[in-house]
Amino acid sequence: MFSALEQAxxxxxxxxxxxxxxSEQKNKFLLLLADLLEENIPKILVENKKDLSDTVDFTPxxxxxxxxxxxxxxxxxxxxxxxxKAEDPVGKEAGSWVRPNGLKIIKTRVPIGVIACxxxxxxxxxxxxxxxxxxxxxxxxxxxxxxAQHSNDFLMSIIKQTLVKTDFPEDAVQQLEDRRxxxxxxxIQLDEYLDxxxxxxxxxxxxxxxxxxxxxxxxxxxxxxxxxxxxxxxVDKAIRIVVNAKTSNPATCNSIETTLVHQAVADQIMxxxxxxxxxxxVEIRGCPRTxxxxxxxxxxxxxxxxxxxxxxxxxxxxxxxxxxAISHIQKYxxxxxxxxxTENKTKQEKFIRAIxxxxxxxxxxxxxxxxxxxxxxxxxxxxxxxxxxxxxxxxEDLTVCRYVVIGNGQVRE
Amino acid sequence: MFSALEQAxxxxxxxxxxxxxxSEQKNKFLLLLADLLEENIPKILVENKKDLSDTVDFTPxxxxxxxxxxxxxxxxxxxxxxxxKAEDPVGKEAGSWVRPNGLKIIKTRVPIGVIACxxxxxxxxxxxxxxxxxxxxxxxxxxxxxxAQHSNDFLMSIIKQTLVKTDFPEDAVQQLEDRRxxxxxxxIQLDEYLDxxxxxxxxxxxxxxxxxxxxxxxxxxxxxxxxxxxxxxxVDKAIRIVVNAKTSNPATCNSIETTLVHQAVADQIMxxxxxxxxxxxVEIRGCPRTxxxxxxxxxxxxxxxxxxxxxxxxxxxxxxxxxxAISHIQKYxxxxxxxxxTENKTKQEKFIRAIxxxxxxxxxxxxxxxxxxxxxxxxxxxxxxxxxxxxxxxxEDLTVCRYVVIGNGQVRE
Numbered sequence: 001m002f003s004a005l006e007q008a009x010x011x012x013x014x015x016x017x018x019x020x021x022x023s024e025q026k027n028k029f030l031l032l033l034a035d036l037l038e039e040n041i042p043k044i045l046v047e048n049k050k051d052l053s054d055t056v057d058f059t060p061x062x063x064x065x066x067x068x069x070x071x072x073x074x075x076x077x078x079x080x081x082x083x084x085k086a087e088d089p090v091g092k093e094a095g096s097w098v099r100p101n102g103l104k105i106i107k108t109r110v111p112i113g114v115i116a117c118x119x120x121x122x123x124x125x126x127x128x129x130x131x132x133x134x135x136x137x138x139x140x141x142x143x144x145x146x147x148a149q150h151s152n153d154f155l156m157s158i159i160k161q162t163l164v165k166t167d168f169p170e171d172a173v174q175q176l177e178d179r180r181x182x183x184x185x186x187x188i189q190l191d192e193y194l195d196x197x198x199x200x201x202x203x204x205x206x207x208x209x210x211x212x213x214x215x216x217x218x219x220x221x222x223x224x225x226x227x228x229x230x231x232x233x234x235v236d237k238a239i240r241i242v243v244n245a246k247t248s249n250p251a252t253c254n255s256i257e258t259t260l261v262h263q264a265v266a267d268q269i270m271x272x273x274x275x276x277x278x279x280x281x282v283e284i285r286g287c288p289r290t291x292x293x294x295x296x297x298x299x300x301x302x303x304x305x306x307x308x309x310x311x312x313x314x315x316x317x318x319x320x321x322x323x324x325a326i327s328h329i330q331k332y333x334x335x336x337x338x339x340x341x342t343e344n345k346t347k348q349e350k351f352i353r354a355i356x357x358x359x360x361x362x363x364x365x366x367x368x369x370x371x372x373x374x375x376x377x378x379x380x381x382x383x384x385x386x387x388x389x390x391x392x393x394x395x396e397d398l399t400v401c402r403y404v405v406i407g408n409g410q411v412r413e
Numbered sequence: 414m415f416s417a418l419e420q421a422x423x424x425x426x427x428x429x430x431x432x433x434x435x436s437e438q439k440n441k442f443l444l445l446l447a448d449l450l451e452e453n454i455p456k457i458l459v460e461n462k463k464d465l466s467d468t469v470d471f472t473p474x475x476x477x478x479x480x481x482x483x484x485x486x487x488x489x490x491x492x493x494x495x496x497x498k499a500e501d502p503v504g505k506e507a508g509s510w511v512r513p514n515g516l517k518i519i520k521t522r523v524p525i526g527v528i529a530c531x532x533x534x535x536x537x538x539x540x541x542x543x544x545x546x547x548x549x550x551x552x553x554x555x556x557x558x559x560x561a562q563h564s565n566d567f568l569m570s571i572i573k574q575t576l577v578k579t580d581f582p583e584d585a586v587q588q589l590e591d592r593r594x595x596x597x598x599x600x601i602q603l604d605e606y607l608d609x610x611x612x613x614x615x616x617x618x619x620x621x622x623x624x625x626x627x628x629x630x631x632x633x634x635x636x637x638x639x640x641x642x643x644x645x646x647x648v649d650k651a652i653r654i655v656v657n658a659k660t661s662n663p664a665t666c667n668s669i670e671t672t673l674v675h676q677a678v679a680d681q682i683m684x685x686x687x688x689x690x691x692x693x694x695v696e697i698r699g700c701p702r703t704x705x706x707x708x709x710x711x712x713x714x715x716x717x718x719x720x721x722x723x724x725x726x727x728x729x730x731x732x733x734x735x736x737x738a739i740s741h742i743q744k745y746x747x748x749x750x751x752x753x754x755t756e757n758k759t760k761q762e763k764f765i766r767a768i769x770x771x772x773x774x775x776x777x778x779x780x781x782x783x784x785x786x787x788x789x790x791x792x793x794x795x796x797x798x799x800x801x802x803x804x805x806x807x808x809e810d811l812t813v814c815r816y817v818v819i820g821n822g823q824v825r826e
Contacts, residue, residue, distance in 0.1 A: 019769070020766055097788060099786070099787070099788055103777055103781060103786075105787050105788065110769065110803075112799050112800060113799050195799040195800070196799065196800055210627070211627070214623070214624070216629060216630075216798065216799070216800050217629075218800070234822065236822070237821075237822035240822060240824050241822065241824055243824075244824035244825060245824075248824070248825050248826070348819075352817055353433055356432070356523065357815075358815050358816065359815065359816040359817075359818060360815075360816075360817050360818070361817075361818040361819075361820065362817075362818065362819045362820060363819070363820045363821055363822055363823075364516055364818055364819070364820025364821075364822070364823045364824075365820075365823065365824045365825050367824070367825040368516060368818060368820075368823070368825055369816070369818075373512070373516075373825065374512070374518050374816065374818075375510060375512055375518065385629065386525050386526050386608040386609065386629070386813060387525060387608070387609055387629050387631070387800070387801045387813055388800045388801040388813065389813065389814055390523075390813055390814065390815040390816075391814075391815050391816040392816070400799060400800055400801065400802065400803055401802055401803065401804075402770075402771050402772065402773075402803040402804050403771065403772040403773075403782070403787065403803075403804040403805070404765055404772075404773050404774075404775075405772060405773070405774040405775065405777055405781060405782075405787075406761075406774075406775045406776070406777070407774065407775060407776045407777025407778075407781075408650075408776055408777075409647065409649070409650035409653060409654065409776055409777070410776075410777045410778065410781065411653050411654055411656075411657035411658075411661070411777075411778045411780070412657060412661050412778050412780040412781055412786065413661070
C-alpha cells in the first residue's frame with residue numbers, strides 16, 4: 001500500500017504527462033471508458049448490491065444516492081461520451097490583444113495540476129471526476145465514502161484498465177489507498193504536490209477539510225435552496241416547479257427545502273400544492289397561514305427555515321411581499337441555487353440582482369442546477385466557494401488562465 | 414478603534430451596496446480619485462519623505478520600492494484613469510447557450526465580495542487595490558506595511574474623501590485600524606464576512622497567511638525568474654532583454670535572478686553582457702564557464718540557483734542544450750515569469766508548453782509581467798496560485814462567474 005505522500009508524488013509525475021496529452025488521446029480514453037462501463041453493467045450492479053446489502057444504518061436518502069441501475073450506469077456512460085465530444089479546454093484562448101509597443105498578450109487555459117476529490121455515497125462521482133480530470137489535463141486522487149466501497153473499487157478498476165489501454169500513466173487517476181481517515185488529513189497537507197482539493201458531502205466533512213487543508217479548497221457546501229412563487233406567477237408552472245424541485249430527487253443538494261408563496265396567490269396555489277405534495281408523501285412544515293389550508297401541514301419552527309432535509313420534507317411560508325421573499329432568501333439561503341416563479345420581467349431582474357446565489361433560476365426547477373443539465377457533460381461539483389467558479393463546475397472550470405506574451409525584443413522603460 | 418471583526422462586518426454591508434453600483438458611479442469615483450491624487454502630489458511626497466526618513470535599517474531594494482516621485486504619483490493616477498476607461502466586468506457574460514429543453518443558461522460575472530489585501534512597502538498598492546476593488550464591485554480591507562505608514566495613511570484619506578464625495582459607503586475601502594500583527598490573524602479567520610485574502614510581500618508573510626487563513630488565499634509568491642538565451646537568439650535582443658529584465662527595477666518580483674545562455678552563443682553574448690551588466694553595477698555570480706569570460710564574475714554556488722536577490726545581483730549559467738535550460742527552469746523557477754529569447758518558432762512553442770509558469774514570454778523582458786503593462790490598468794497582485802487566475806490579476810480577475818438560468822416552466826425528469 002502506498003502512502004498519501006507517495007501517491008501524490010506519483011500523481012504529480014502523471015500530471016506532467018496529462019498536461020501535454022493530445023485531445024485525440026484524451027477522447028480515446030473517454031470513449032473506451034464509456035464502452036467498458038456499458039459492457040460491465042451486470043458486474044457493476046453486483047458490486048453495487050454488495051454496498052446496498054450493508055444498509056442497516058442507511059437512511060432512505062443515502063440509499064437513493066448509493067443505488068445504481070442499468071439506466072443510471074448508461075446515463076453515466078452517456079455523460080462520459082458527452083465529455084469526449086466537448087471542446088478541449090486546455091490551450092483555449094480566453095482573450096488576446098496587442099499592446100501599443102507591439103507585445104501580443106494571450107490569456108490561455110492550462111490544467112490546474114493535481115486535484116484531490118473527497119466525496120460520499122454516489123458512485124457515479126468517481127467516473128465523472130476521472131473523465132473530467134483526464135479531459136482537462138489534471139491528475140486526480142479520489143477518496144469515496146466507505147458506504148460505496150465495492151462500487152467505487154470496481155469502477156476504479158475499469159478506469160485504470162482504460163488508462164493503460166489508451167497509453168496514459170496509470171497514476172493519472174488514483175484512489176487513495178490508505179483507508180484510514182487520517183490519510184485524507186495527510187493528503188490535504190501536501191501543497192508541494194497537490195494543487196486543489198474538492199470535498200463533496202456532509203457539511204461536517206467539508207468544514208473539516210477546509211479547516212485542515214494547506215492546499216486551496218473549492219467547497220461543495222450544503223444546499224439550502226428556495227423556490228419563491230411570486231404574486232405574478234403562472235399557477236400551473238409554479239406548482240409543477242415546486243413539486244419537481246422537492247420530489248424528483250430529494251437526496252440531492254439542488255432540491256429545495258423551502259418554498260415561499262406570495263399571499264396574493266396563496267388561495268390559488270396552496271390547496272393544489274399541498275395535495276400534490278401529499279400525494280408524493282412529502283411532509284409539509286408550514287407557517288401558521290400555510291397550516292390554515294390543511295390539517296396535513298405540521299407547524300414550522302425557526303429551525304425549519306435553516307434545515308437541509310435532503311428528504312421528502314418541505315418548509316412552506318406565505319410572504320406578504322416580493323421584498324419579504326428576497327429578505328428571507330438573503331437570510332437563509334446557503335447560496336447554492338434559488339429560484340423565482342413570476343411572469344413579471346422587472347421582478348425577474350430584481351431577483352437576479354438581489355439574490356447572490358451561485359445559480360439563480362427564473363421559471364425553472366432548481367433541480368436543473370447540475371453540470372449535466374447545463375450541458376457541461378458532467379460536473380466535478382457545485383462550487384459554493386466565491387473564487388475560481390461558482391455553481392456547477394465542468395471541464396473549463398478545471399483549468400485556469402495564465403499568460404503567454406510574444407514579443408520582438410521589447411524591453412520595459 | 415474598530416476591531417477586525419467590526420471592520421469586516423462593515424465591509425460586508427458596504428459590499429451589498431458596491432455589488433449593485435452602476436458603472437457610471439464607479440467611474441465617477443475613479444476619475445475624482447485620479448484628480449485628487451494629482452492635486453495632492455506635494456502633500457503625498459511630504460508624507461512619503463517621512464517614511465523614507467526612518468530608513469536606518471532599509472536596504473536599497475526596500476527604499477526603491479517605498480519611494481514615490483511626482484512622476485510615479487502621476488503614473489498611479491494614470492492607472493486609476495485607465496481603470497475608469499476599462500469595461501465594467503460586473504454583469505459581463507462569459508458565455509450563454511440554450512439547452513434542448515429551451516432553458517437559457519447564462520454564465521455571468523459577479524464581484525467576489527469582501528477582499529483583504531496584506532502588502533508591504535510600495536505605496537502605489539493601496540491606490541491600485543482601492544480602484545480595482547471599487548470598479549469590480551468588491552469591498553476591500555487593506556493592511557500595508559508599517560514602513561509605508563505615513564504614505565498609506567495619507568493616500569487612504571484621499572480614497573475615503575473620494576468615496577464620500579461620490580456617494581459610496583465610506584467602509585467600501587478600509588485600512589485595518591488595529592496595527593497589531595495579531596489583527597491580521599484575526600481578520601483572516603473571519604470566513605463569515607471575508608471572501609478572499611491576497612497577501613503580497615515577503616515569502617514568510619505569504620506562508621504565514623496561507624497557514625493561518627480560514628478564507629481562500631491567492632498567493633503572490635516570490636519571483637525566481639529566468640531568461641534563457643537560446644542558440645538561435647538574436648544577440649542584440651538577448652543582451653537588451655537580459656539587461657532590462659535584471660536592472661530596470663531589481664526590487665520587483667518580475668525581475669530575473671538567473672540567466673541561462675546556450676553554449677553555442679556564449680562567445681558572442683558573454684563579453685558584451687558582462688560589460689553591460691557591470692556598467693550598471695550588477696554583481697554576476699557565474700558557473701565555471703561563465704567565470705572564464707571575466708575576472709569580475711564571482712563563483713555561483715548551488716544556493717544561487719534558488720536565490721531571489723531582489724537586488725543588483727544576477728546568477729548566470731552556460732547550458733549545453735535547450736533541454737538543459739528547460740530542466741533547470743522546471744527545477745528552480747518559482748513559476749512567476751520565465752522567458753526565452755530565440756528566433757526559432759518550434760523552440761518558442763516547446764518552451765511555452767514545457768514551462769508551466771504563470772507568465773511565459775518570448776523575446777520580451779520578464780519585467781512586462783505586470784497588470785499595467787498587460788493593459789489591465791493596474792493589478793491587485795500577480796497570482797502564483799493555481800486556481801482562479803495565474804499571473805497579473807486585473808479587474809476581471811476580481812470577479813467570479815455564476816449562472817443565471819431562464820426558463821418557461823421547465824421541470825427535470
